[in-house]
Amino acid sequence: MKLRKVTAASAAVLALTLSATACGGGDKDSGSGGDKVKVGIKYDQPGIGLKEPDGSFSGFDVDVATYVAKELGYEPKQIEFVETKSSDRENALSRGDVKFIVASYSINDKRKAKVDFAGPYLLAHQDLLVKTDSKIAKGADLNGKNLCSVAGSTSAQNVKDKIAPQANLRRNSGYSECIAALQSGAVDAVTTDDSILAGYAAQDKFKGQFKLVGEQLSNENYGIGVKKGDKATVDKINAALKKMVDDGSWKKAVDKNFGPAGYKNEPAPKIGVVVK
Incomplete structure (x- = not known):
């Protein structure tokens, strides 16, 4: 009887030990035990974030996300890319659908009230894309010309307000339609x-057909969105971004994704410094 009691007690201890081990299945940032990390990206922006016909992903944001995930302990096969459209980025983070978002996500005060940002990792500017043989050399040359942007975007109106009040605006449902209209x-x-714009122009089917004018109508500081209050993840991502710049991987990603369009990118921005 005594032996049976000891055995039962031992079994109980063993069961508790196994349970605790199972529950503590590894640090999520270590990528151990086959854990996956969900990362939000765009699926429809060539050169930035694009889902290819074969199901793979390409673009500068994809390269940045892959590098950052690796620094957090995840191999490429452990990354699950999730489409996050502009209108749903804040909600995707607050719901916990994704760990972080790399999706041409400009840092501004309105968004900072809802999410935290690592970075910035790229300073972009509003610009104009024209045909390679176009006579348009500056924004003012658009007076009397047809200008395309996406419905709901403020970009085209920004051009009219600032540099070409006589431009004729045409709004399409997406940038692919605008590029086709330009072609x-x-x-x-x-x-x-x-x-x-550089991402579209760098596509194989468009190489050599378009050029950027070089107008800088706004500053767009691309940051990596993280759930509000998750400072630990922000700090880890910032460290990863700094390393990416220092070891040359950032420049290689820029050249690979934007180079064919003659994109004159800004130098890598300083972490935590948003250019107004």
Whole structure:
């Protein structure tokens, strides 16, 4: 009887030990035990974040996200990229759908009230994309010309307000439609962030057809969105971004994704410094 009691007690201890071990299955930032990390990106921005027909992903944001995830302890096969559209980025973080978001996510005060940001990791500017043989050399040359942007965007109106009040605005549902209109000659220029424009122009099917004018109509500081209050993750991502710049990986990613469009990128921004 005594032996049975001891055995039962031992079994109970063993069960508790196994349970505790199972519950403590490893640090999420270590990537151990087959853990995955969900990262929000864009699926429809060539050169930035694009889901390819074969299911793979490409673009500068994808390269940055992959580098950062590796520094957090995750191998590429452990990364699950999740499409996060602009209108749902804050909600995706607050719901915990993703660990962090790398999706041409400009840092501003309104967003900072809802999420925390690491970075910035890229300073972009609103610019104009025209045909390579276009006579448009500056924004003012758009007076009397057709300018395309996306419905709901303030980019085209920004051009009219600041540099070309006589430009004729054309709004399409997406930038792909604007690029097609530029290629056909239906419009004379397309406007949005220079990084996005460069990404389209760098596609194989468009190489050599378009060029950036070089206007800098706004400063867009791309940051990595993290759930509000998660300072530990912000600090780890900032350290990863600094390392990416220091070891040359950042420059390689810029050249690979934007170089074919002749994109004259700004130097890597300083972590925590937002250019107004």
